[in-house]
Amino acid sequence: MIRLDNIGKQNGKQIVFIEAGMALLKGEKVGLVGPNGAGKTTLFRMITGEEQPDEGQVSIDRGITIGYFSQDIGEMAGRSAIAEVTDGAGPVSTVAAELRELEAAMADPDQADRMDAIIERYGEVQGRFEELGGYALEGRAQEVLAGLGFSQAMMDGDVGGLSGGWKMRVGLARILLMRPDVMLLDEPSNHLDIESLIWLEQFLKGYDGALMMTSHDRAFMNRIVTKVVEIDGGALTTYSGDYEFYAAQRALNEKHQQAQFERQQAMLAKEIQFIERFKARASHAAQVQSRVKKLEKIDRVEPPKRRQTVVFEFQPPPRSGDDVVSLKNVHKRYGSRSIYEGLDFAVRRRERWCVMGVNGAGKSTLLKLIAGTTTPDDGTVAIGANVKMAYFAQHAMEVLDGEDTIFQSLEQSFPQAGQGSLRALAGCFGFSGDDVEKRCRVLSGGEKARLVMAKMLFDPPNFLVLDEPTNHLDMATKEMLITALANYEGTMLFVSHDRHFLAALSNRVLEVSPDGVHQYGGGYTEYVARTGQEAPGLRG
Incomplete structure (x- = not known):
């Protein structure tokens, strides 16, 4: 469905991607991981076309609908949460908007002379709305908002009166209701309480489209994804499995790489010691030359990239009473x-x-x-x-x-x-x-x-x-x-x-x-x- 081939991307002086590649296939649920600032949001923005790669190509199958939830949800005010959510649900939302306009026109005494035309148009639009499942849409929107923790009063009230965290939930509900072919979710678990998290977990498990998401919630990520793509040092590495599998595999790979690095370093030290010891002796000139050439040809093993994690250790606190x-x-x-x-x-x-x-x-x-x-x-x-x-x-x-x-x-x-x-x-x-x-x-x-x-x-x-x-x-x-x-x-x-x-x-x-x-x-x-x-x- 979506492929990234040999992507190169630089933001200012920072190199984000070098010859990076990955694929998102139909029905896959992928977790995108990597340290802060590694380029997770940049990757999403390249898929949606908001940013272009400097090199390489982003290929998306024709006719694919993509829903992108980001932390930057923009301004919301003047409408109910229900209206805000149904508005993003594709063609049906355009028809719903016209239906609301016609309803307002029918109640407007100034439009009395146009009433026959308005009523006729209303009938046509209502038929189209029904055809697109519009009447079920509001019910589905209520279901999604309820799952994300909204009371009926919050659904019907002005979305402008909600806090930033609740507006985020409205933005997320809009994407969930849309049910696109591909969902890109950037930190959907932020601002959710545990009940809403578990509801969202079930929703995403039952979603039959392709999903790529980031999340700082380990349990949430682990239960949903079946593949992990890691961004690190400009490269994209794919692991088949859930988050726990990725974490274990990554630790194992690092251990193997460290052992390889140490073995090579020990061998190099031995060779260099021999060269230093005998380089001044004519009798060993051929051997020294041969070893110098051998060292020049060796592919050097890099030590594993260390994620910067420093362990914080408490000073013992003073003892309290029981x-x-x-x-x-x-x-x-x-x-x-x-x-x-x-x-x-x-x-x-x-x-x-x-x-x-x-x-x-x-x-x-x-x-x-x-x-x-x-x-x-x-x-x-x-x-x-x-x-x-x-x-x-x-x-x-x-x-x-x-x-x-x-x-x-x-x-x-x-x-x-x-x-x-x-x-x-x-x-x-x-x-x-x-x-x-x-x-x-x-x-x-x-x-x-x-x-x-x-x-x-x-x-x-x-x-x-x-x-x-x-x-x-x-x-x-x-x-x-x-x-x-x-x-x-x-x-x-x-x-x-x-x-x-x-x-x-x-x-x-x-x-x-x-x-x-x-x-x-x-x-x-x-x-x-x-x-x-x-x-x-x-x-x-």
Whole structure:
């Protein structure tokens, strides 16, 4: 369906692709992976024709429809989410637009003299709309929006009133409803809660077109793709299998390449030693010459390209008391809506609670109550002895001073720390070399999250309260964070929609739901086994 042959592409001074090639075949589901800035979005834009390769060719079969979801969704306002979604559904959306215009004309007294012509045209257009399955379209649009977490009020309300994350979902719903021959999805799992993620997973599994997508969610990617294309160093490498197979295969290839490189280096060192030792002796001149020529002809094995991953190691946090936090008979309302009525909940030292619940169930409210950024209407929240808490919230990124550089921001937080240790800290969180001179105002969401996380973890608290800490983080940074937190000796309470993160780090589950609060011993994996569902919102 789509082929890239010998693609060369340069953005400014950066070489993105060199003689790169790949194919996307009918019905294939492909995961596109590679470090940030490797060229994943550029690849999508070349397929859609928004960018042209400098060399080589992008071939697309005739008549193929392509739906492209990118993070840049543009302005949306003045229409309902339903209208915004159905508008992108191909020819039927054009007919629907005319139908709406004719309905408005029929209700307009100024058009009374044209009414017979309008009604006649309305009949024709309505017939065409029916033929194209237009009446089923709105139902399908509602189904897709509901799957992505929209209430009926949100579907019918002005899309302009939605947050950026919900507008992203509208943009995604438009592509899903279109059901093109090929879907290109750039980070569709961003901004989705766990229920919507699982719904999208099922939708994409049942989609019979070809799919190519990027995602920072390992579990999501692993369950959908059957082929992985990796962009690294300007080349495209294809692996047949899911994401776990790719990760294992890549590690194995690196191990083989490293062993080959080391063997060759040892052989070269031996030959060079011989040449150096005997080059001045006439009796060995022929042998020396022969070995020099042999070395010139050898194909050098390159060492494997090392992905830059630095392991962050915690300093041991100070020990807290055994009772970390205790909530007794807590009541919390927002206006007429009751979130908690008589909540009792306690966290003890070294416990790692993940908080599960549908949107609006009160997960973030619970974290705010414990962090002290909101107070209960009734009842008590008591923090235990010697508890040193750090709270990561989504708005935590807004407190960074835009004019500070990354390094200045770290320096202000830790004036006693040496330059070397602050640079090492920055490196662990993906800021190497000149990156530390970037001003905070130009940082992406992921970079801001990494900086806030670095500041939280350098002088470690013994109680971490984390609200969606993996939003905006790429896979490599998530892995680093999971590894670091797995070795953390303190107590944790967190909300996350990343199932890999949940499974790796929790040893208790608190489920908040409209019918009360349920506690489960054992982590997320045991919770799934016990309830038979991956999230509370999936239980009917």
